[in-house]
Amino acid sequence: MIYPIVLFGDPVLRKETQDIPIGSDIKELVADMFETMHAASGVGLAAPQIGKALRLFIVDSTPMHDEEEEVKPLVEAFINPEILEEDGEEWAFEEGCLSIPGIREDVTRPETVKIKYYDADWNEHVEEFDDIKARIIxxxxxxxxxxxxxxxxxxxxxxxxxxxxxDISKGKAKADYRVKVPSKR
Structure with missing residues (x-):
């Protein structure tokens, strides 16, 4: 199922997210999130972006990788993630966001990240990522x-x-995917 992407201005994007109880059946939600992200040509998607205040995000770095590279793309679900460490030289890279279509700006971030998380099978991982994978995470x-x-x-x-x-928060945004405009207060 493809969810609409929540646009900038929706309170769910600023809401405190909740841990998912370990062992919960979330495979369908994860599959739906990958389907939603791919339909929107994204490389990452977090649960708040589909209106769910859960500690869950997915990554598929395939579009950011050169086929010549020996390093494999990262395709993973990160459930109840916790960044343990960010390290290395900070570098700027132009970022965009499915919830903020049409805006891209340079953001400076550390080059490596060490993160603890569960995958969709509830296996616990503590891994370190660098470069573009770290950036997406x-x-x-x-x-x-x-x-x-x-x-x-x-x-x-x-x-x-x-x-x-x-304008984005009012739904005046051009996106090639379904969006959810923040409700008027």
Whole structure:
């Protein structure tokens, strides 16, 4: 099932997410999230982006990998994730977000991340990722913490984007996928 992507301005994107009880049957939700992400041409998707305040995100770094690379793409579900460490030199990279269509900006993040999580079979992992995999994980992890990539921008950049962000929150956004406009208060 393909879910609509929740747009900027929806309170669920800022809400505190809840751990998923260990052993819960979440395979269908994970499969739906992968289907939703692929339909939107994304490389990551967090549960809040489909309106669910759960500590869950998925990653498929395949589109970001060169076929010549020996390193395999990362395709994984991260359930109840906890970043244990971020390290290495910080580097800037232009990020975008399915919940904020049409806006891309440079965000600086550390080059490596060590994360503890469960996969969809409830196997526990503690792994370290670097480069683009770390970047995607950090971006999606931010979602389960109620943080958006725009939060990292300078006050000046935020002022420049204010109208665009306001328009997105009103549903005035161009996206090639189904979206859910924040309800009016």
């Amino acid at each position: 950090q971006h999606e992890y931010d979602h389960v913490e109620g943080v958006l990539f725009t939060d990292y921008l300078s006050p000046f950049k935020k002022r420049l984007l204010k109208k665009k962000l306001s």
